[in-house]
């Protein structure tokens with residue numbers, strides 16, 4: 001299975017993206033699924049039409065549609081994941097760490113609220129790097145047909161706060177691993 005990581009910002013993404021690819025690859029290989037990850041060679045800034053000036057946040061669903069129209073619709077065999085140091089929301093939620101649209105094979109992870117400094121904490125780039133990796137594994141899981149998991153240690157458990165992100169591991173539980181392997185064998 002092939003996935004493409006698209007930097008949506010250079011800041012706090014460029015220096016980490018190769019390592020995120022390794023961690024995501026490791027999480028999926030432990031679940032029994034091989035993922036080949038390509039890093040998109042340039043930064044794709046989300047269009048200004050997706051920015052809500054009243055909320056000072058990007059509209060995530062708008063970003064996903066833009067990623068689909070500009071990239072994913074042109075290549076039918078890849079899964080696309082945008083990663084950016086930005087803040088984004090969906091309707092009825094104050095913010096999201098990420099969103100996936102499996103029908104479009106497109107997802108995004110928004111890292112601004114995964115940085116400890118956002119909460120007035122001191123810098124901890126290892127923690128930031130781990131948190132973002134978990135959210136990428138999570139959103140890619142949605143693209144591969146996985147839903148939220150009740151196991152709080154499973155990467156597919158839903159995170160409403162950064163504390164919940166820290167509580168889960170970056171690995172799929174046995175049950176999610178089995179669903180994934182079974183889904184992948186059907187889509188081949």
Ligand SMILES: [Zn+2]
Nearest residue numbers: 138142148158
């Ligand atoms: Zn989710």
Ligand SMILES: [Zn+2]
Nearest residue numbers: 149154173176
């Ligand atoms: Zn699970």
